[in-house]
Amino acid sequence: MRRERADAARNREAVLAAAARLFAERGDPERVSMDDIAAAAGVGKGTLFRRFGDRTGLIRALIEQRTEELRTAVAEGPPPLGPGAPARERVLALLDALLTFKLDHRPLTLALENAGVGSPYRNETYSVLHTQLAALLTEARKPLSDDADFLAHAMLAAVRADLVDHLSGNGMPEERMRAGLAALCDAVIEA
């Protein structure tokens, strides 16, 4: 397996950057076509599809790229998000970070989770986060931890991009969401 050619690498970055920009600019991911992305990246359509396979592949690549920072912050960053803090604090920190991320990049995360990518659950980032969260829950609430797996899914579902978007759009202020999320964490960990 040869090294990636320089022009290929350049184009790859250009495409990802253009896609992120377009998704962010127009609110609705459905209004961003592959042609748009190719044009904005200054690249031919063939190139784009050669790199990413299809629309889903491109969006998945975007997910990985955009969440890498978050993922490493959780895995090896400073507390309370990273290792070191007590589990229950890390749980809240993790969910809060996710909420912040989705609030800060609403249109983009909407695209990443929904844009006809089939299941939003079929990507590496989700399963990594879920595994971490489930482990933290098990640590934080020693008894009853058979349910940690499901509960972790449920808690992640509480910060899904479309839900956050819906709440935002209907006027729920950010602090209400944070408070609700904190209440959820407390509740789940107390039990």
Next chain:
Amino acid sequence: MRRERADAARNREAVLAAAARLFAERGDPERVSMDDIAAAAGVGKGTLFRRFGDRTGLIRALIEQRTEELRTAVAEGPPPLGPGAPARERVLALLDALLTFKLDHRPLTLALENAGVGSPYRNETYSVLHTQLAALLTEARKPLSDDADFLAHAMLAAVRADLVDHLSGNGMPEERMRAGLAALCDAVIEA
């Protein structure tokens, strides 16, 4: 406003039935085109669009139709789902009924929640259920009930069709989901 013409009513039912059947038959909602539905219903494409406006409208109509039974069971059926039982039992009953519904009609509910309908939150059924659930939560946990609104959203998110589908597909048995859901209810209501 005149009464609906007989042929129109007949076609309306035929289209809804055909759509439900097709969504259920093929697993993936994206593999059901409007032409398919029109053909299966024995109806012209124009008729279909005249009735429902667009794809989203058709799917919304399907949602309302298919969840009516559930909605009335909650609003005026026998306990524990309907009025009469203590709030905490009704909360669990409601979520459990939703889970059952989505397990029993996986492909259809997947289509209803996801099939490019924009937000799954923009439909009457969701907001009715959310309102009910939030009220029940407020009743069941008198203090801290500022968060009832958000918590109700979170709990409904825990039984979203694509999550249930993902868990099912990855081998989580039904009882594990029910147990997890029960744990979630307990946790939220205890707090």
Next chain:
DNA sequence: CAATATACGGACCGCCAGTCCGCTTAGCAA
């Protein structure tokens, strides 16, 4: 039975994801 508002249906349109293939070029070896 006549009049007409309403509904019907399928040809048609523009758009989009994805393919194909002849052309270009980066990278390497001599």
Next chain:
DNA sequence: TTGCTAAGCGGACTGGCGGTCCGTATATTG
């Protein structure tokens, strides 16, 4: 530097989709 070739490039092209349009048919009413 030069020549070779695997890799990459791009945009015309295709099939199929959601949605529209409008001439035709029919349910309903008086």
